[in-house]
Amino acid sequence: MFDLNSYLVSKNNHINNSLNEILRDRLSSSRIVSAMEYSLMAGGKRIRPVLCIAAAEAVGGKADKVLPAACAIEMIHTYSLIHDDLPAIDNDGLRRGKPTCHVAFDEATAILAGDALLTLAFQILSSIELKNEHYASKWLSVICAISRAAGYQGMIEGQMRDIASEGLMLTLNELEEMHSLKTGAIIEASIYCGAIIENGNIEQIKQLGVYAKNIGLAFQVTDDILNVEGDPKIMGKAVGTDKNRKKSTYPSIMGIDKSREFAEKLADNALQALDGFDNRSDPLRAIAGYIIERKK
Amino acid sequence: MFDLNSYLVSKNNHINNSLNEILRDRLSSSRIVSAMEYSLMAGGKRIRPVLCIAAAEAVGGKADKVLPAACAIEMIHTYSLIHDDLPAIDNDGLRRGKPTCHVAFDEATAILAGDALLTLAFQILSSIELKNEHYASKWLSVICAISRAAGYQGMIEGQMRDIASEGLMLTLNELEEMHSLKTGAIIEASIYCGAIIENGNIEQIKQLGVYAKNIGLAFQVTDDILNVEGDPKIMGKAVGTDKNRKKSTYPSIMGIDKSREFAEKLADNALQALDGFDNRSDPLRAIAGYIIERKK
Numbered sequence: 370m371f372d373l374n375s376y377l378v379s380k381n382n383h384i385n386n387s388l389n390e391i392l393r394d395r396l397s398s399s400r401i402v403s404a405m406e407y408s409l410m411a412g413g414k415r416i417r418p419v420l421c422i423a424a425a426e427a428v429g430g431k432a433d434k435v436l437p438a439a440c441a442i443e444m445i446h447t448y449s450l451i452h453d454d455l456p457a458i459d460n461d462g463l464r465r466g467k468p469t470c471h472v473a474f475d476e477a478t479a480i481l482a483g484d485a486l487l488t489l490a491f492q493i494l495s496s497i498e499l500k501n502e503h504y505a506s507k508w509l510s511v512i513c514a515i516s517r518a519a520g521y522q523g524m525i526e527g528q529m530r531d532i533a534s535e536g537l538m539l540t541l542n543e544l545e546e547m548h549s550l551k552t553g554a555i556i557e558a559s560i561y562c563g564a565i566i567e568n569g570n571i572e573q574i575k576q577l578g579v580y581a582k583n584i585g586l587a588f589q590v591t592d593d594i595l596n597v598e599g600d601p602k603i604m605g606k607a608v609g610t611d612k613n614r615k616k617s618t619y620p621s622i623m624g625i626d627k628s629r630e631f632a633e634k635l636a637d638n639a640l641q642a643l644d645g646f647d648n649r650s651d652p653l654r655a656i657a658g659y660i661i662e663r664k665k
Numbered sequence: 666m667f668d669l670n671s672y673l674v675s676k677n678n679h680i681n682n683s684l685n686e687i688l689r690d691r692l693s694s695s696r697i698v699s700a701m702e703y704s705l706m707a708g709g710k711r712i713r714p715v716l717c718i719a720a721a722e723a724v725g726g727k728a729d730k731v732l733p734a735a736c737a738i739e740m741i742h743t744y745s746l747i748h749d750d751l752p753a754i755d756n757d758g759l760r761r762g763k764p765t766c767h768v769a770f771d772e773a774t775a776i777l778a779g780d781a782l783l784t785l786a787f788q789i790l791s792s793i794e795l796k797n798e799h800y801a802s803k804w805l806s807v808i809c810a811i812s813r814a815a816g817y818q819g820m821i822e823g824q825m826r827d828i829a830s831e832g833l834m835l836t837l838n839e840l841e842e843m844h845s846l847k848t849g850a851i852i853e854a855s856i857y858c859g860a861i862i863e864n865g866n867i868e869q870i871k872q873l874g875v876y877a878k879n880i881g882l883a884f885q886v887t888d889d890i891l892n893v894e895g896d897p898k899i900m901g902k903a904v905g906t907d908k909n910r911k912k913s914t915y916p917s918i919m920g921i922d923k924s925r926e927f928a929e930k931l932a933d934n935a936l937q938a939l940d941g942f943d944n945r946s947d948p949l950r951a952i953a954g955y956i957i958e959r960k961k
Contacts, residue, residue: 457772476753
């Protein structure tokens with residue numbers, strides 16, 4: 370019987386060790402590195418890097434090979450949180466139970482620490498040791514997929530729509546498109562990169578894409594539900610903020626019960642997409658359940 | 666006789682066409698792309714991409730091959746200006762004669778447009794058509810050099826020191842180190858990337874590195890001089906701002922005449938570094954003069 374909890378603990382250790390190693394190499398006395406480290410090591414769930422590793426394993430690969438991609442994606446995720454929390458955007462003071470970067474440091478440092486984490490992600494992705502030349506063009510594809518998912522055609526456009534939609538009543542389609550850009554694209558890229566680095570075949574990559582789309586959306590629906598009925602102590606951040614900001618969410622459009630059913634349906638779709646995989650995809654299966662059952 | 670003016674016009678056209686082409690492929694109706702385009706096409710001098718092309722030519726190469734690097738570097742330069750101009754950092758309202766991005770749009774859009782330009786730079790660098798695998802590992806080196814120069818070990822650390830130094834009296838060494846990080850590193854990367862993409866040999870790359878260090882610093886000394894005695898109408902931005910902010914500058918430390926001499930000395934050093942090159946490095950020679958004689 371696969372034990373997700375010990376899997377997550379072990380992968381989180383692996384990822385955190387690797388992130389710490391990257392940071393240890395740096396000028397640790399500088400204020401910018403302190404701010405980068407403060408946010409990067411603030412105890413995130415590491416969902417995206419774990420998905421990257423689990424996708425590599427599902428196609429028969431190993432965690433070590435995809436670690437640079439996993440770490441880079443977590444850096445990009447952290448940069449996006451730092452910038453989203455800024456006074457000019459969401460103006461959030463608390464994140465993962467700690468003061469946000471601009472509160473703990475200052476606004477200029479937070480802007481630049483976000484910029485630096487985004488830039489460092491690409492430095493990590495391009496400075497891997499290349500065993501052979503074939504490997505190089507694969508890493509270029511990884512950089513391309515990640516930058517596309519994180520950029521104006523993905524995460525950033527999603528954030529723009531999120532800002533523009535405050536106080537508006539979105540349709541379900543508009544809401545889904547916004548989330549697919551804001552959080553879905555980077556989740557899909559995490560899984561895609563894990564699979565291509567470890568030589569997943571076309572059919573596997575296609576099915577992992579279906580899995581990714583479904584859990585990406587399930588993740589967001591669950592986030593919306595937690596923002597209504599989560600425990601702020603467990604979550605390490607305020608709840609009820611979506612309602613206060615008059616944001617369209619799944620609960621606000623379809624109600625909390627239907628939202629829960631919808632998240633379950635999405636997790637089921639994700640599981641079905643893994644039908645053709647063997648037990649090396651058990652972590653991905655378990656994560657689909659975890660994503661909709663989590664409390665934070 | 667080499668005519669720098671028509672060279673700059675022709676290269677600027679080439680670069681601007683290429684940047685326009687990149688932007689034309691995008692969702693031009695979105696607000697984020699409008700903001701990116703607003704700042705990117707605001708009439709910058711394009712010094713960095715021109716240097717990238719001129720370095721490629723100096724080692725016998727062609728502009729077309731290095732254009733993705735040249736465009737990516739200009740995007741990174743533009744993102745850094747957008748973020749530096751933000752209220753939380755320099756709070757500048759005017760840039761290149763036009764309202765800065767956060768004034769023309771809003772602060773959230775400016776933060777995200779900067780993020781999007783930085784991310785797009787890496788998308789451009791990783792989505793070039795690869796003729797062969799050897800070429801792929803070369804572009805990985807380009808991404809590594811650019812991300813290193815732009816990140817917490819380069820431009821961003823320089824910006825942090827610039828912020829921290831307001832109101833302090835820096836030594837010449839501290840000032841030089843700050844500039845070498847803030848503007849020097851990216852100028853060096855521009856030249857380095859142009860040369861390595863077009864197969865410059867080790868000796869050429871070493872000498873171009875010396876050239877780059879010297880014109881990078883000459884560029885900054887001249888910027889400081891222009892901030893004292895430049896014409897705001899020609900420059901498209903306010904002058905006297907360094908003094909108002911009590912910033913250490915070359916004129917404030919060594920006086921305006923010595924600063925001018927110092928800039929000339931640096932330009933001479935840059936020229937000497939090109940001694941072993943043939944007339945294909947004439948553009949680089951002429952640019953060394955232009956950098957210290959420019960009025961904006």
